[in-house]
Amino acid sequence: MLRIPVKEGENIDRALKRYKRKFVKTTVKNQLQERKQYSKPSVVRRVEIQKAQYIQGLRDAEEV
Template identity: 50%
Template sequence: MILITIVREGESIDKALKKCKKKFDKTRVLKEFRDKQQYVKPSEGRRNEILKAKYREKMRSKNDE
């Protein structure tokens, strides 16, 4: 996979690195790599998703109050 970041003339290196990092995050390559490092049983994966959803709902209701 190749990430191409176009840097305009006069643009700082910091800004170009920020663009490159943002593109890399959007591709989600690192997330997939981390997910594949350890096997998670399907039932355990579903359980984790349900727990995350419950947590998000709890936070939303807490913020709405």
């Protein structure tokens, strides 16, 4: 569970903004989406390989 201490006199909108940033950084959203729908292990592995190939392609392009 995420806890955001609200400082004395702090605007609630500011605290909500901090909460949203922390929520995204902790990858809670990604975990919830993964649990929502089952993916076969072979599909998960294929997606990871595709991401790695994409990142490697970007790094190769930077070197040139």
